[in-house]
Amino acid sequence: MRMQALLGVELPIIQAPMAGVQGSELAIAVCNAGGLGSLPCAMLSLDAMRQELAVIRMRTTRPFNVNFFCHSPPVPSAVREQAWKAALLPYFEEFGIDPTAVTSGPGRHPFNEEAADVLAEFRPEVVSFHFGLPSAKLLARVRSWGSKILSSATTVSEARWLEAQGVDAIIAQGLEAGGHRGMFLSDDLHTQIGTFALLPQMVKAVKVPVIAAGGIADANGVAAALALGAAGVQVGTAYMLCPEATTSTLHRAALMSKESELTALTNLFTGRPARGIMNRIMRELGPIRADVPAFPLATSAIAPLRQAAEARGIDGFSPLWAGQNASGCREIPAASLTRLLAGLSVASEPLAELER
Numbered sequence: 001m002r003m004q005a006l007l008g009v010e011l012p013i014i015q016a017p018m019a020g021v022q023g024s025e026l027a028i029a030v031c032n033a034g035g036l037g038s039l040p041c042a043m044l045s046l047d048a049m050r051q052e053l054a055v056i057r058m059r060t061t062r063p064f065n066v067n068f069f070c071h072s073p074p075v076p077s078a079v080r081e082q083a084w085k086a087a088l089l090p091y092f093e094e095f096g097i098d099p100t101a102v103t104s105g106p107g108r109h110p111f112n113e114e115a116a117d118v119l120a121e122f123r124p125e126v127v128s129f130h131f132g133l134p135s136a137k138l139l140a141r142v143r144s145w146g147s148k149i150l151s152s153a154t155t156v157s158e159a160r161w162l163e164a165q166g167v168d169a170i171i172a173q174g175l176e177a178g179g180h181r182g183m184f185l186s187d188d189l190h191t192q193i194g195t196f197a198l199l200p201q202m203v204k205a206v207k208v209p210v211i212a213a214g215g216i217a218d219a220n221g222v223a224a225a226l227a228l229g230a231a232g233v234q235v236g237t238a239y240m241l242c243p244e245a246t247t248s249t250l251h252r253a254a255l256m257s258k259e260s261e262l263t264a265l266t267n268l269f270t271g272r273p274a275r276g277i278m279n280r281i282m283r284e285l286g287p288i289r290a291d292v293p294a295f296p297l298a299t300s301a302i303a304p305l306r307q308a309a310e311a312r313g314i315d316g317f318s319p320l321w322a323g324q325n326a327s328g329c330r331e332i333p334a335a336s337l338t339r340l341l342a343g344l345s346v347a348s349e350p351l352a353e354l355e356r
């Protein structure tokens with residue numbers, strides 16, 4: 001089944017939920033252009049989430065997707081906290097940050113009953129999860145509103161597991177993808193393979209529709225994914241320069257520069273592996289370390305460093321999330337990008353140029 005029939009949209013394009021670089025504005029623009037816009041909620045308070053959802057309902061009548069992380073809350077480890085702070089100490093000194101003032105604590109919220117209470121007020125057409133699924137009870141609550149349920153899988157085994165839990169579609173997230181790996185059955189990074197190797201195997205293994213994600217940045221990429229059996233695609237990185245995204249100036253500059261050609265998986269910023277543009281701290285500490293606190297506890301120690309560096313215009317301590325294919329990033333309205341991805345024409349001349 002094509003994604004359009006399943007999710008009630010015109011185009012087979014999902015704008016990937018991207019916590020930290022977008023809110024309702026991007027989602028609304030994509031929905032109104034015929035794609036499926038997404039609101040990432042992992043970093044939103046309940047009040048902010050309610051406000052964003054109200055804005056979306058007000059400004060579009062189309063289906064939209066609301067996205068959550070569903071990791072298990074971490075067990076803090078004093079040993080790892082200490083080791084992490086020790087590794088960061090030279091940088092705290094360089095930027096004049098008092099290490100004793102650095103607090104620890106979670107920086108990302110998993111989906112829970114309180115978030116479900118807010119969601120119940122809006123009953124979104126689609127709800128997607130990252131890092132597996134929430135409890136069966138919570139999932140049943142989401143399903144009771146008629147919301148279609150999506151989740152990311154990075155391996156065929158994860159796809160089979162999600163199908164057994166009754167999801168409506170599976171997002172095949174390949175190695176190229178920007179941001180956090182949705183992996184949840186294994187923490188072995190070698191298990192995730194490239195999108196166009198993963199997709200056909202997943203399509204063969206499960207009966208539910210499979211949506212391709214990772215490294216897809218233009219109409220040819222979308223067509224290739226559909227030819228390999230995808231019901232639709234989920235595109236993240238390509239939307240990050242759109243004016244409706246909230247991507248920071250430093251992050252935009254990195255995406256537009258040659259730097260964006262080198263990305264790596266790193267757990268330094270949150271405790272879980274995510275793909276971002278290589279920067280100073282990734283280079284100097286090594287992008288993956290065993291002594292980093294569990295997700296999302298690593299975030300709080302690095303946050304003051306990031307803040308101090310960004311205030312000086314330095315991007316070396318910021319998570320510059322991006323996929324391996326930033327070639328589709330364009331400073332054009334999200335509606336135009338959505339149409340171009342779907343192989344449709346756009347009205348204005350400079351944009352029509354991009355189609356060639």
Ligand SMILES: Cc1cc2nc3c(=O)[nH]c(=O)nc-3n(C[C@H](O)[C@H](O)[C@H](O)COP(=O)(O)O)c2cc1C
Nearest residue numbers: 016018019040130177178179214215236237321323
């Ligand atoms: C900046 C950024 C933030 C992301 N945040 C989320 C998120 O909050 N939830 C989620 O399910 N996926 C998130 N992802 C992953 C996307 O859902 C998707 O897998 C990825 O963007 C697809 O690869 P591409 O970036 O190459 O298009 C994020 C990706 C990026 C680039």
